[in-house]
Amino acid sequence: MRGEGRYRVTGGGVILAALLSVTGSAAANTTDPMEKLLRDFYQRVAPVYGAPQPAGQPTTQPDAPPHLPDAAPALRTVPADPGRLARPASTGASRVPDGTVLLLTVRIDRDRLVEPLMVVTEGNGFRVDLGSFVQAFEFPILVDAGQGRAEGWFISPDNDFRLDLGAGTVTSRGQTRALRAGEVVRSDGALMIGDWVLKEWFGLEATPNLADLELRIEADELLPFQQRQRREQRFTQRQSYSTPRATLPPAPEGRPLVGPPVVDLLASSRLTGGDNQETRVGGNYAATVGAGLLGGAFAAYLSGDENEPLSSARANLSYYDPDGLAGLGLVTQARFGDISGFATTLLAPSASGQGVYLSNLPVGAQLRSDATTISGDALPGYDVELYRDEQLVGFQRVGENGQYIFENVELFAGENRFRIVRYGPQGQIEEETRTVTAGGEIGGVPLTYQFAASMIDDGPDEGALQSSLATRLAVGGGVAVLASAGTTEYRGERVSDALLGGQYRVGTFLMEGLAGRDTLGRTLGRAAVQTRIGTDSLRFSHEVRPESLRPELGNRRRTEIALSGYVQGPVLGLPYLRYTVGAEDVSDSVVEEARSLTGKLGTQIGRFTLNNDLLWTQSKERPTEFRAGREGTDLNVVHQASFPLGQLRNRFRLGYRAAPDFEMTEFQANSLWLIERDFTAEMDVRHRFETDLTRVQARLNYDMGSVVLSPRLSYDNNGVYGAFLDLRLSTGIEPMTGNVRMQSRPAANDGSIAVQVFLDENENGVFDPGEEQLEGVEVQALQARRSALTDSTGIAILRNVQPFETSDVRIIPSTLPETHLQPGVEGYSARLLPGGTQNMILPVVRSWTVEGRALSTTAQGEAVPLPGIDVVVMDRDSGEVVASTTTLGDGSYSITGLRQGSYRISLSAESLGSRLAPAYARPLLTDVRETTYHAVDLLAVEPGAPAHYPPLRRASGPGPLMLPLGASASDIRTPEPEASRQVIAVRVGQYRSRLALVMGWSELVERTGPLLAGLVPVLSPSEEARLLADRTSLFPLRLGPLVNRDAAELLCDLLRQIGRSCVPALVDWQEDRIAEHPPAALKAASATR
Structure with a gap:
């Protein structure tokens, strides 16, 4: 897994041991603020996250007992399925507890649903609201949860579906059976179905991966959204007839002096005879050869039979x-x-x-x-x-x-x-x-x-x-x-x-x-x-x-x-x-x-x-x-x-x-029967009236993918008969891989393009040892209307490319394994000769996203959004503008596709006019462990006025940055205890596991030094309760409390300069914890802005 939570294990244990030894040797009454911060984390929070404790040390200090609830609040769980005995009980810390609400990314083959699917964990699987499920998969099924009914069809109108809880029956594809215990339960006005019924009801094999918050679906047919995407692709291809010529530069790799040959072969064995001729056995062949040679295209045609092995040659x-x-x-x-x-x-x-x-x-x-x-x-x-x-x-x-x-x-x-x-x-x-x-x-x-x-x-x-x-x-x-x-x-x-x-x-x-x-x-x-x-x-x-x-x-x-x-x-x-x-x-x-x-x-x-x-x-x-x-x-x-x-x-x-x-x-009739996709039968009848000759021919064709076998029989009204066995194939050596390939479609007169796709870690455009080869990435030659997926070695072969036509070859960004990856180059153009090949290297690089809001403040200190203002990203060393965008109506902006580097982000003075001026630029250094830098807010002030950020305000409702992915539905509705109030903190990371959080914390302390002195981890009471009960799948790390937002924004600037993500936030915190750790003002006022 890339992005947050992916850290190198090498050295992590050493750092962790060193930090633990610091906590173990620190005196109880130490006054060093950095040691106090470390001791607070490892004595209070680390046990909750499962961090190891130094030998001989108690889990808590007598003079600083952690303020934790005696017991976590009970969760409302969805009733378990009594029929699924194979599911283990909810025990052990390695599994997500039953009743946890998760948002899963749904993947079907190389496609992905746009919106995640909300599920509730149960055993090793999950339950999902039937109404949400059919809506996400675009099945025209009407669900009436109140009446306990659902009716419609899925994938195609022939696949009917009906559910009736009152009658206790379910109908799928015309088959009606009784509902089994636990297949459908009612919860909060929804019909919750178990994941195990998806295969029988809808033909979908569901495999959840709760560790990576993914749900993989295997289907026998293309789903509606896949069919729509294919139609859109076909429409795009049809529209490409009128697109301009290819515009990308030629590939730096030239044509090889000697390219791999491709041979289209027809071999036929025959037995012929008739009323007036003896029975004969023989055979013939015809071969077309294509290959790149001396920068050109070599083509040859050879044929012969048993009497004349080489009867024709060109x-x-x-x-x-x-x-x-x-x-x-x-x-x-x-x-x-x-x-x-x-x-x-x-x-x-x-x-x-x-x-x-x-x-x-x-x-x-x-x-x-x-x-x-x-x-x-x-x-x-x-x-x-x-x-x-x-x-x-x-x-x-x-x-x-x-x-x-x-x-x-x-x-x-x-x-x-x-x-x-x-x-x-x-x-x-x-x-x-x-x-x-x-x-x-x-x-x-x-x-x-x-x-x-x-x-x-x-x-x-x-x-x-x-x-x-x-x-x-x-x-x-x-x-x-x-x-x-x-x-x-x-x-x-x-x-x-x-x-x-x-x-x-x-x-x-x-x-x-x-x-x-x-x-x-x-x-x-x-x-x-x-x-x-x-x-x-x-x-x-x-x-x-x-x-x-x-x-x-x-x-x-x-x-x-x-x-x-x-x-x-x-x-x-x-x-x-x-x-x-x-x-x-x-x-x-x-x-x-x-x-x-x-x-x-x-x-x-x-x-x-x-x-x-x-x-x-x-x-x-x-x-x-x-x-x-x-x-x-x-x-x-x-x-x-x-x-x-x-x-x-x-x-x-x-x-x-x-x-x-x-x-x-003359008369000719030909009929081809498409029995299966790869199996056909053919009947051909021809009659010439001048010679009164009728010939009938019947044939079976079996396309095995690599070769076509065709037995056929023929007979004419002169008594001449024949039995034949034809074999057709195209074979050759694939470019770049050197593998021998066989296919049934002729290819000697076409071209092939081999493309290698890899993650270019150092962005030098060259595949270096140790760099990851990306599998499952789609490469497309637009004008040639060809596409292919990369294999396990990161190589895609575009076959049967029409020669002489120039085509742009690109990576389809939506097929990259992660959203923060993007093509390192736009692509190259290729123009092939018959039988020719072209090798290309298309690197993939990481990209980063920066988002935030453009603000100004009123005399009362209230925030005023600034719509329609240009936001620019400048290279920190050269000052060159590398990206820009315009804020939306609510003042928000988002800039995607930033390459690895060090930047400064600012409002454009020209777009602000004379009344306002941009405050200091926000620094940013990209880091491979981050993908998006949130809440990089930009301030505009009156010329000459000091820059002060407006106070933080908590948005109503659980926004995407406030709601942990592992929260349950009951947690969302549970208010914080009255003995707490809001404090300002900064979120510096979210992790997939306890170990990742502890190692991430160790790495952060090592890089920042005394910058974080005086700050302690800040968790709301409900978050601490979920941590104790092991009811979370996302581990946030926040530091605070801070005296005001300006201090939080300054700390975020300092952290972003070393590549860390940082988001100021308001957090509910216990009163006694605030008394123990009063809000601190950040002293590092010398930070470069």
Whole structure:
């Protein structure tokens, strides 16, 4: 336990023995005030607290008998439960007595209730008021204590609850039974229930820790306040879409030269056969590897089977830094090796093969404004859907090469938001978003470029060099100059081209044109105009370029116009409509002339999400040596729907040709049954009408957390069957810990962040031997929407962090184990590459709180609160203001988050004006054993007037500083004896145990010396009674009596200068004790103020 009551045992016994020897050797008639103070404490108070006595010494002195009551007043106890025989009787000083009222901090997992729960001890447990309990846990249960009834539900409406004392029954979750003896008792108009019934009634396992005043709750379901917190977190995450970019500085730890690798593996064994083929046994695998290498990201893809162990292999090394690699803005991204999927020219297709790609554009950006290429890696068997602005524009199944590529995807004016949804064959659903701005940002960087050079990887010209360079130069006023050059080899002949053009952009209107020729004398070019008005986008383009497949035909041309938009509902009873309509005219090597109309329509009906595609084509095919040209009109329609149905997640796809004759083309149905969170079943049916082939596949998926096992069976109408066992996992070495991890979710294309959290005792920002590693602290990467809890070594691993995106990584302060702890640094930002890692060290430091009031005094000496006045905390050495706040309406203030140091606290002269001036500043030295310094009151006086504090006044009712945590309900209502009156004292500590108090007192005397001479411990009669009867869980230590408040405030200043907490207070004290120890004025007037 940190804070008050936590002291080093080393040396404590020596100090205690020395002090006891002082008391034992002191003469009875000693006149030394310090010895008198020590003797008074150990002869009068220490026996009450259980302090040891010197050998041979009586517990009391004949000439100074302690004034203690003969017997403690009786407590009103709650009736014990006769049915709980396992509870021991209330004996022994080590246990809190029955009937003690405690305020317990309630913790559920890593969450904590805002307000403490008041309970009454009984045996080793407690009783709690049912009404207070359901209110604290936010259960909608109405409690009528007068009628002895309660009715409602808890956690969810299915969990009904009823209690009827008259009938002697209790109902929970539909089960009614008779009440057992002692489960519910009436006390002071409340229904008190025993803690042992919480498990059976509400499904809550309660474990009290009375020593630390904590109650730990274990629940099978999230409680209402936890559900609310999760909703708030999700709302915050959704809101984070619109939050600014990450602003924290990069982590001082750079990328490692060689990072730990991560491997996503698919291994499949199979048994296949059929009516016309023999039975075969085999297997195949596919692996994606990601790792940090030489400050970049290494990625590789490998696959093979029993016949060809390495049938496919791709690898690349990529670098990215938006500020420019090596600190230069010339290159922001570079990729070496496989560069498939990069659009590198203003006209030509995407680059492919082994080579190099360089650009100073952000990742995902391009110079071409009318179309883009969306590509990525995924394990074979994944289905990939591509959505633009929530409208389905493409669908693919990942093949054996482990890659999906959507080429020539249309772009509209402004930002095009693409969503890539990957459906794993074992029920996985992974989403990724990319934003491509048509035409980029003119003027952001004056000169932008894309360059690629690679070896052609297939076809008759395999191994030949191809390269391209595209540039854009912004010249101002929304105008830019475009230029492109490229070279390739076609059927053994080198062909090069060059284009030149311009671009004009204002707002969402974009216009550009390009024209050029190649080395064969052919003309090529493109013109495009597009704009966006609200949610609607309009685009027109015309393109001419050489025909590559049949050069004798000359150029291929394409003219297209399209309109895309969104209509907010209701429209025909539908909540919204997303649409795209377009017309196209094409002439190329396949068709002599083709005109088409397209339409895409997306909406939602209930829980059904619908996407519909329509394509009308009128074409005239070119004849070939194998067949005559065909001329005709076609109308093709595709419907796709997805919807949940109970535990089923369903997707259907239906395609047909409506003209010239109706003909079905394809059908696909997929249904996923969520049996359990980690156990699913899947059925997939596909039929191609052109080949009359139907294939049915059934699969079970068991996610074990570290691996997914999937047995599946398949059969088609040709008699071909197969039995498969698939295994999917992701494995790698965790950063910082070096542990080997396995998980079922693919991670090779994502990044990982390892964060170490520890209590930085010396605040040097470095983890030193002996410093505490903090467990259970939440670390969050906000923009990446990832969070994790630290383990027993203080390390949290944030996995599956999306690459290329910069995210701020912070500690969530509310998850720190104690409220006076705070992050030592705000955090750092991280930007990961695919497969990359980042290590961070986030220290936690102690913080302190100072609170009090701003006051002035009237001529009669009455206190006047000062609202709206600035309070400043200054560094004692430099005088620099390190914190400030403004007083509230009652003159109170509270300043939190102070770091370790020495300070002076004062009112701001500017905010007081000319009528008042701040009195002396209050000194403060932070100490690790304190967390909050209370009652640091600040005084304002008329200029030149002496500073005197107004008299102390006791607040009405038991305030938080007046009521010991161990007080019983009857103590609160019991007045002090008449033979007592109020005296001024200072509270210098509150302790959790007698031993902690005695050792704390010893340490205080050692540090303060004669400062406390003439003062004695001051306890009220009721406090002494509770001490004698061992009916308290908090041990206060007050010293006094003092002659006035000024003396008390001066003493507090002196104590705070050495880090001690000190609170002036009025205490009821016995008349004879006051006569024995008259109030003293503090003589240390030389204290620095």
